[in-house]
Amino acid sequence: MQAHTRAIPLVMHQYIHRITQIVQDYRSRFPSDDEYLRYLPQQLARKDLHICNRKNFSGHLTASALLVDDARKSAFLIYHKFLQRWLQPGGHLDNMEDPVAGAVRECEEETGLKNLLLHPWHTDNENVPLDIDSHFIPNNPEKMEFSHFHHDFLYVFKLADDTETATEEAEKNALQIEEVTDCKWYHYDDLINEQCGKRLARAIKKLTD
Numbered sequence: 001m002q003a004h005t006r007a008i009p010l011v012m013h014q015y016i017h018r019i020t021q022i023v024q025d026y027r028s029r030f031p032s033d034d035e036y037l038r039y040l041p042q043q044l045a046r047k048d049l050h051i052c053n054r055k056n057f058s059g060h061l062t063a064s065a066l067l068v069d070d071a072r073k074s075a076f077l078i079y080h081k082f083l084q085r086w087l088q089p090g091g092h093l094d095n096m097e098d099p100v101a102g103a104v105r106e107c108e109e110e111t112g113l114k115n116l117l118l119h120p121w122h123t124d125n126e127n128v129p130l131d132i133d134s135h136f137i138p139n140n141p142e143k144m145e146f147s148h149f150h151h152d153f154l155y156v157f158k159l160a161d162d163t164e165t166a167t168e169e170a171e172k173n174a175l176q177i178e179e180v181t182d183c184k185w186y187h188y189d190d191l192i193n194e195q196c197g198k199r200l201a202r203a204i205k206k207l208t209d
Contacts, residue, residue: 026185038134059149064090065107115160
């Protein structure tokens with residue numbers, strides 16, 4: 001029993017090391033993005049073993065999926081019920097979950113879309129996230145959550161199936177209505193012009209440069 005108890009922190013330390021390496025690789029690829037990381041490097045440096053716990057109000061890890069159709073030069077966004085904003089699908093990582101796996105899971109849960117493929121951009125950029133962003137989340141009395149930061153790892157995907165057919169199905173009946181009230185495609189130009197905020201504009205610019 002004692003050996004098992006000791007093993008848990010060891011595994012968590014290995015997980016923190018892996019996340020730290022992802023962040024370091026990202027900072028090397030995008031050195032000008034440090035301003036968007038907020039407290040994430042410091043939180044990782046102090047080996048916060050609860051960084052995946054959504055009740056950790058110092059900040060915790062999330063992942064999101066930017067689903068794109070390169071032919072249509074568009075990205076598939078959802079309208080978030082609580083935040084009242086158009087965003088890419090995403091959410092909290094499970095304990096010690098790989099960020100890519102978390103992004104896929106959250107996208108499937110929120111949209112009902114399946115067969116997501118990691119975009120070739122990641123192969124060309126040594127599998128770093130397209131974007132990492134630490135953003136403020138207001139307090140949510142309904143969930144008894146204080147204000148905090150989400151450290152979000154954004155990855156870009158495409159669909160293996162026919163894009164139009166799959167997304168029509170999501171629009172009709174597959175949205176996770178507890179959190180998502182609508183979905184639609186946004187053209188890259190509209191996103192670059194910050195119609196859905198600075199972060200998505202930054203992400204699309206990286207993808208299309």
